[in-house]
Amino acid sequence: MTSDRTRRGKGTEVHGIFQKIAGYYDRMNFVMTLGRHEKWCQEVAARVAPAGGGQLLDLATGTGVIALEVARRYPTATVTGVDFSEEMLRRAKAKAGAEAVRWQQANAASLPFENESFDGITEGYLLRNVENVDGVLREQHRVLKPGGCLVILETCPPSGPVKPVVKWGMRVIVPLLGQVVARDRSSYTYLESSTRAFESPQSIAGVLRGLGFKDIGWRKKFFGTNVILWATKAN
Numbered sequence: 163m164t165s166d167r168t169r170r171g172k173g174t175e176v177h178g179i180f181q182k183i184a185g186y187y188d189r190m191n192f193v194m195t196l197g198r199h200e201k202w203c204q205e206v207a208a209r210v211a212p213a214g215g216g217q218l219l220d221l222a223t224g225t226g227v228i229a230l231e232v233a234r235r236y237p238t239a240t241v242t243g244v245d246f247s248e249e250m251l252r253r254a255k256a257k258a259g260a261e262a263v264r265w266q267q268a269n270a271a272s273l274p275f276e277n278e279s280f281d282g283i284t285e286g287y288l289l290r291n292v293e294n295v296d297g298v299l300r301e302q303h304r305v306l307k308p309g310g311c312l313v314i315l316e317t318c319p320p321s322g323p324v325k326p327v328v329k330w331g332m333r334v335i336v337p338l339l340g341q342v343v344a345r346d347r348s349s350y351t352y353l354e355s356s357t358r359a360f361e362s363p364q365s366i367a368g369v370l371r372g373l374g375f376k377d378i379g380w381r382k383k384f385f386g387t388n389v390i391l392w393a394t395k396a397n
C-alpha cells in the first residue's frame with residue numbers, strides 16, 4: 163500500500179533490540195500487560211485451528227509463548243516456531259514442552275517454506291516490527307493452505323476518548339517500566355514509538371482483504387492498546 167510502510171534498515175535495528183532484550187522479555191511483557199499476555203496467547207491458539215491440528219506455524223515466536231500454547235492445545239499438530247533472533251529462540255528452546263515444537267531461525271519477509279504448507283499461522287507482535295507489512299502478509303498468504311486461518315496479536319495505536327490517557331501512559335509508563343524492570347529505557351522507548359506509529363486493525367484488515375483473505379474479524383484488548391485479528395484464506 164503506502165510507501166511509508168517500507169522502512170529500510172528497520173530489520174537490523176529490530177533484530178538488535180530483540181537480541182538485547184531476550185533475557186527479560188517475558189518479565190517485561192508480564193508487567194506491561196499486567197499478566198494478560200498469556201491469556202491473549204491462549205485465545206490466539208484457540209482460534210487458529212478450528213479442525214484441531216495439522217501443520218501450524220507461529221511467526222515471530224520470540225520466547226515461544228504462542229507456539230508452546232498451540233503445541234499444548236493441539237497435541238497431534240506439527241508446530242513450527244520461527245524467529246530471526248537467535249537469542250529469543252534460545253530462550254524458547256529452554257522452556258518446558260519445547261521439544262514439541264520445531265524451532266527455526268528465519269526472516270518473516272522471506273519464509274523458507276513451500277506454497278500452501280500450513281493449515282494455520284499465528285503471530286504475536288510481528289507486523290509493527292517489519293519493514294514491509296504488505297510483503298510480510300503476502301508471504302503468509304503464500305505459505306497458508308486455502309481455508310487456513312491466520313491469527314494475529316498486535317499492539318494498536320490508541321483511539322477514542324481514552325486516547326490522550328493511553329498515549330500519555332505509553333509515552334511515560336512503558337519506557338519507565340523498561341528502566342525499572344529491565345534497566346533498558348531505550349529499547350522500550352522504541353516499543354512505545356513503534357506502537358503509536360502503527361496501523362489500525364481496519365487498515366490491516368484492508369490489506370488482508372486485498373490479499374485474498376475472508377471472514378476477517380478482530381477484538382481489541384486492554385483499553386484498545388492490543389488487538390487480536392483473525393482471517394481465513396479464501397479457497
Ligand SMILES: C[S@@+](CC[C@H](N)C(=O)[O-])C[C@H]1O[C@@H](n2cnc3c(N)ncnc32)[C@H](O)[C@@H]1O
Nearest residue numbers: 180222223224245246247250269270286287291
Ligand atoms: C515482541 S516479540 C513477540 C514474541 C511472541 N510472539 C510473543 O507474543 O511474546 C517480537 C518478535 O518478532 C521477531 N521478529 C521481528 N521481526 C522479524 C522478522 N522480520 N522475521 C522474524 N522474526 C522477527 C523478534 O525477533 C521478536 O522475537
